[in-house]
Amino acid sequence: MNHVEHIGIAVKNLEVSVPLFENLLNAKCYKQETVESEKVITAFFKTGDAKIELLQDEKGDGVISKFIERKGEGIHHIAFEVENIRNEIARLKQAGFTVLNEEPKKGADNKMVCFLHPKSTNGVLVELCEQIIPGL
Numbered sequence: 001m002n003h004v005e006h007i008g009i010a011v012k013n014l015e016v017s018v019p020l021f022e023n024l025l026n027a028k029c030y031k032q033e034t035v036e037s038e039k040v041i042t043a044f045f046k047t048g049d050a051k052i053e054l055l056q057d058e059k060g061d062g063v064i065s066k067f068i069e070r071k072g073e074g075i076h077h078i079a080f081e082v083e084n085i086r087n088e089i090a091r092l093k094q095a096g097f098t099v100l101n102e103e104p105k106k107g108a109d110n111k112m113v114c115f116l117h118p119k120s121t122n123g124v125l126v127e128l129c130e131q132i133i134p135g136l
């Protein structure tokens with residue numbers, strides 16, 4: 001694991017939360033991106049080496065809504081940047097962690113991602129991210 005790539009924060013309404021985090025961080029949101037496969041709309045802020053990723057459900061029937069119903073708005077997951085996501089998946093499976101998607105999937109902000117089940121990581125939803133290098 002290289003470094004924390006982003007902290008995912010579940011929010012009800014990006015129209016409210018983006019300005020709030022722009023004030024909090026004194027930084028502009030640099031990208032909003034919908035990830036159809038996850039039914040989420042994301043909003044990104046750069047904070048040094050790590051990013052903040054705000055997440056709103058696209059239609060209100062996805063994992064973010066379910067999370068908010070259960071736990072309210074707040075930190076949803078921690079994402080780590082890895083060199084080679086397939087190698088990391090194999091290593092983590094071998095180490096006994098529960099990988100939710102063994103085939104990496106396209107995430108937001110030019111990444112291939114996978115998730116570990118929080119039941120295998122002391123209750124923390126962990127995301128692995130490998131940066132997609134255009135043209136490779």
Ligand SMILES: CC[C@H](C(=O)O)C(=O)SCCNC(=O)CCNC(=O)[C@H](O)C(C)(C)COP(=O)(O)OP(=O)(O)OC[C@H]1O[C@@H](n2cnc3c(N)ncnc32)[C@H](O)[C@@H]1OP(=O)(O)O
Nearest residue numbers: 008035038040063076077100107108113115118123124125
């Ligand atoms: C990929 C685009 C973007 C990016 O960065 O590029 C994203 O980050 S998208 C983020 C949204 N997508 C995901 O989170 C995908 C992975 N998540 C899942 O598959 C589910 O949310 C899962 C399996 C973690 C939980 O699903 P669900 O709540 O339906 O399962 P259970 O009801 O069986 O809950 C199991 C157990 O887990 C606890 N839980 C749920 N969500 C979280 C969480 N975010 N952090 C910690 N714990 C979580 C839940 O409370 C249950 O625990 P229990 O003790 O039984 O109550």
Ligand SMILES: [Co+2]
Nearest residue numbers: 008053079127
């Ligand atoms: Co994420």
